[in-house]
Amino acid sequence: MASVWSQAESNGRVYYYNTATKATQWTKPEDLMTPSERALANQPWKQHTSPEGRPYWYHGETKQTTWEMPEVYKNALAQSSQLPKAQMPAPQFVAGGAHSFSSQPQQRDRDDYGERIGQDRQIGYGQMDMNGARGVTLDTQNDPNYATFEEGEAAFISLLRRQKVQPDWTWEQTMRATIKDPQYRALKDPKDRKAAFEKYAVEVRLQEKDRAKERLAKLRTDFGTMLRRHPEIKHYTRWKTARPIIEGETIFRSTNDDTERKQLFEEYIIELKKAHVEQEAVARKSAMDELVQILMGLDLEPYTRWAEADSMIRSDNKFQEDSKFLTLSKSDILTAFENHIKSLERTFNDERQREKNSKVRRERQNRDRFLDLLSELRAAGKIKAGTKWMSIYPDIKDDARYINMLGQRGSGSTPLDLFWDVVEEEERTIRIVRNDVYDVLEDKRYEVTPKTTFQEFLALMSTDRRTLSIPEDTLSLIFARLQEKLVRKSEHDQHANERHQRRNIDALRSKIKHLSNPPVTASSTWETVRPQVAHTEEFKVLDSDDLRRQAFEKVIRRVREKEDDHADRERSSHAKRDRRNGHAYDPRDHAREPRHRTPELDIYEAERRKAMADRERVYSSKSGATGLSPPPMMPVPRSRERDRHERLGSRGEGGRERERERERERRGHRYPPGELEPTPRSSVRAEEDTGRDRLYATRPPRGERELDYGDSRSGGRRRRG
Secondary structure (H helix, E strand, O other), rough: OOOEEEEEEEEOOEEEEHHHHEEEOEEEEOOHHHHHHHHHHOOEEEEOOHHHHHHEEEEEEOOOOOOOOHHHHHHHHHHHHHHOOOOOOOOOOOOOOEEEEOOOOOOHHHHHHHEEEEEHHHHHOOOOOOOOOOOOOOOOOOOOOOOHHHHHHHHHHHHHHHHHOOOOHHHHHHHHHHHHHHHHHHHHHHHHHHHHHHHHHHHHHHHHHHHHHHHHHHHHHHHHHHHHOOOOOOOOOOOHHHHHHHHHOOOOOOOOHHHHHHHHHHHHHHHHHHHHHHHHHHHHHHHHHHHHHHHHHHOOOOOOOOHHHHHHHHOOOOEEEEEHHOOHHHHHHHHHHHHHHHHHHHHHHHHHHHHHHHHHHHHHHHHHHHHHHHHHHHHHHOOOOOOOHHHHHHHHOOOOHHHHHOOOHHHHOOOOHHHHHHHHHHHHEEEEHHHHHHHHHHHOOOOOOOOHHHHHHHHHHHHOOHOOHHHHHHHHHHHHHHHHHHHHHHHHHHHHHHHHHHHHHHHHHHHHOOOOOOOOOOOHHHHHHHHHHHHHHHHOOOOOOOHHHHHHHHHHHHHHHHHHHHHHHHHHHHHEEEEEEEEOOOHHHHHOOOOOOOOOOOEEEEHHHHHHEEEEEEEEHHHHOOOOOOOOOOOHHHHHHHHHHHHHHHHOOOOOHHHHHHHHHHOOOOOOOOOOOOOOOOHHHHHHHHHHHHOOEEOOOOOOOOOOOOOOOOOOOOHHH
């Protein structure tokens, strides 16, 4: 049965056409396959050809490739060779061609073929056989027959070698040269012959390449040997310089390709350059090692500068005599110097760090020993709450544990800091006991006064079980602190009374000063002024007539100073007018001028300084938690202070008092009589007084007034420190 598939060609590529369905495909249909192709079609292994022309096999499922023919592929190929060849249909048409051929398969039997073509002479050279070669007489009686396809292929390739077929021949040229040989029919299928020819061409090309490589390798070796015999050829020699030197050599004439000669020469020059670079690297490394030894012997310091080191290196005898150092550049010498300095710095820093660690360890050990000394003094009862440094200094000044602590400037504590730490621990212990003492005083309704004796206090503490076991020394310390609080409170009250009394005196003085009917003059007396102010509040608040008279005397003194100042200005103006009018200077006028008196002592100076100190302390205590504090007061230059004192002193006695009085005159009319103008520190003083009053306030009465003997408490229970 004739096949519906036919083979066609388009642009040199074979495709297949179905005459029934009019379908085309590139894959060869099974109807046109040979038995061997059918046997191999079901195999996962497929044969392919590499770009170099070498066959290899590829497994479609495992994606494995191999250069050797797999056994499965060999077996399938052997089985297919035992089957009869399938008849190949002739192409029905060629796409784009002018010839068409019969769709009937040609008969491949040699006998029929002989009968059809007749004798050899019937074909002639003007006709073409199916393989494209012109017809020749074929001896069909002596066709070789091989058992396997590989044997037939080997015989055909052997034929090609005998005929010296070149790999660049076309298939038509190869057939003309081999078709008369019986071995030409070792392969029955023309396609197998063409495939074998292509395989042979690839093998020949590979062999030619291998031979060319071998020849070039031998030529390269011989060429290099020839060039080495000419020492005048250096790594910097060029081809145009070297060619006249070596063109008379036999090896030079062994090749006619000048490009090949130049290539071999360039390769040799590259080798010379590599050897030269390696030689220079070895010499440079040796010189660098020697330079490091020279640097070690120069006794350099970590802070030595390059300019000094460079002059020292170049003046070294070994550096000057050895020629290997000429290969080093100044940059190389600088690099070696920097590396040497870095090693010196590392050594120096390591030594410094070891010394620092040793010092820290030694200082820590000294602190531990001094703490042991303080613990011994504490156990002996020499360090207690409230103990001062000077009380224990005679006991430790000659002790080695204290002497070793002196001069330590590390980050650790000083001997005084450690001492205060121990005292603070004792203070914490005292606070617990102190709270029990306060509770006993509160429960007993006992008030400690400045006249209370320690024996009375001790007798009271012995009556309560909470304080019965407290040592007498501890009770003595607590009693002394209670007495100190009472003394401080008494002093504060006294200062407050004095301050209040001075304010009352100033209020009465201001009232006397502003009397208008009649006004106070320098000739006024206390007896004449007293009835005018006796009914005022400023007069009544002063309980002593001496204090009232003191206020009156201040007013009279100020009035007299004003009159003196007015007289001085009048005399000065008269003197200036006389000088303008030409009158001579009369020394008696100068004698009549009043002498300036030294300013009296400012009684408010101490109070003012104390108030400033209290204000600074209040600001510092308030701003300590927030980090905010008032700007520091700028000190008044001595020259300005001195000028101020001289200016005040030049105005006679009471110069400072006059300045203050004038200031009060400018501001006194804005406030009622007897009420002073608030100053910037009045609020601070008021707040401070409030705090002090709160500190010394009495306890909440349980029936009678009691004094506060410690920290203020809210409610009925005391906060324990």
